[in-house]
Amino acid sequence: MGATNEKEMTLEGGFMMPHANSFGHTFRNYDAESERQEGVENFYRRNHIYQTVDFVRKMREEYGKLKRVEMSIWECCELLNEVVDESDPDLDEPQIEHLLQTAEAIRKDYPNEDWLHLAGLIHDLGKVLLLPIFGGLPQWAVVGDTYPVGCRFDESIVHHKYFMENSDYNNPAYNTKYGIYSEKCGLNNVLMSWGHDDYMYLVAKENKTTLPSAALFIIRYHSFYALHREGAYEHLMNDEDVENLKWLNIFNKYDLYSKSKVRVDVEKVKPYYLSLIEKYFPAKLKW
Template identity: 80%
Template structure:
């Protein structure tokens, strides 16, 4: 991977994958070396530590948990599922994200294009033969264009952050769970039981997730007939579903295909989370490679 600042690279050589010479790094499967602390000097996904972003992040989740109801998600999915906003390429969408910073993220405050390339390049280093996974790393957050005026300039609480099912009880593993008590679904007997409107093993594709960039990019990819494998679509749709892939919540809703795809999501999540840093990627140097993957798996122009 190409870096243009004098900092340690995100990966280590394959022959060194079992050890690390830096006591401040962890080595994950595949040889990926990651720092123990985020850009602010704290552990990753620590929502309680005092930091300059703590208040912003907590206010984000307060608004998110109050408003993400079954009714709202149903309306948003119907409206944005029409894909009638604009036609543009994948790379044009990447460039649109340059002006946005994710308010829900306690680990970094860099523009989104940096995170996309950090994730993709880290995966590419450790899984050189899985080009579909490289591209998934690049595009997984493109649904954040919902923040752009062309898409209605949705508030951040309706675009980013951890996702969770609506239509059944909110699990206590959700970040800042206390704010769900102000959500209208919290006291609605149709939605506040373990299964709610669902059934055991129904499959996550039958479950409404809180609205945001994950589900939107999934809809964009699926409806534009991408040839990416099902595992890629699963990653795109559920990469922010931390209650599931970090805490094991909501597994009673999964089917056998979900179980298999979750294995890939666990691999992906390491790179999505731990590649976040101040290390910058030489965009022009890696762009031709990713353009070739976009051409392989997507049409030239997509409906958004």
């Protein structure tokens, strides 16, 4: 699993990035006048106000017990048909379509990295937190960009202005560059805002997946756009984070730009993904 450079991301005959999202706008345009724009901004206001150190610790403790339900990875994928992400300005399709678009785009360009295909399939499974059997959490506690809590909120975070209403914003223990952390402490020691990324990471780790650390890094930090798009918070990364970030940067192209109206034949590709799930996960997982 050697690191791959940027030039290898556009293989001949491979995945081509579309120019527009499902609404005809450029991707991740949070100012575009679309039917979703106002709702997305309202989402981020709530997200930035309520994601505090205390809230994150409470959620990690509660959901880390994995006592809600037992089911297979594929059963969970099918549950995502009931979920639409209100924070996403690019997509209003059921989430399982996005999972398969992402995985199939990766598979086309990286046919030999089957762990990366599976990471594409499962990276958003934590969004089942929105469903009643998983606690029915509000959207602001499940989706959207993620970021560290316990240190200063970087200005590159989308709709940063709303952090001023967060109770941690003026807390001297939390509002400095390092806050409760130290230089190169490693992202594994950093509390991230609670959501589907961290939840799916906990599920995979506690159910003893055999996926490599790069896959777990992708699952846990794929919504951490302040890091992998803006270069913020690099002072908290250790050497393993630096290596894994190379794979996340590759993955991000497929996660973001595969959101289109191109449909995937679920039944046709299902046997392949079931074989990957069997390879890397137990038949039933605790969620």
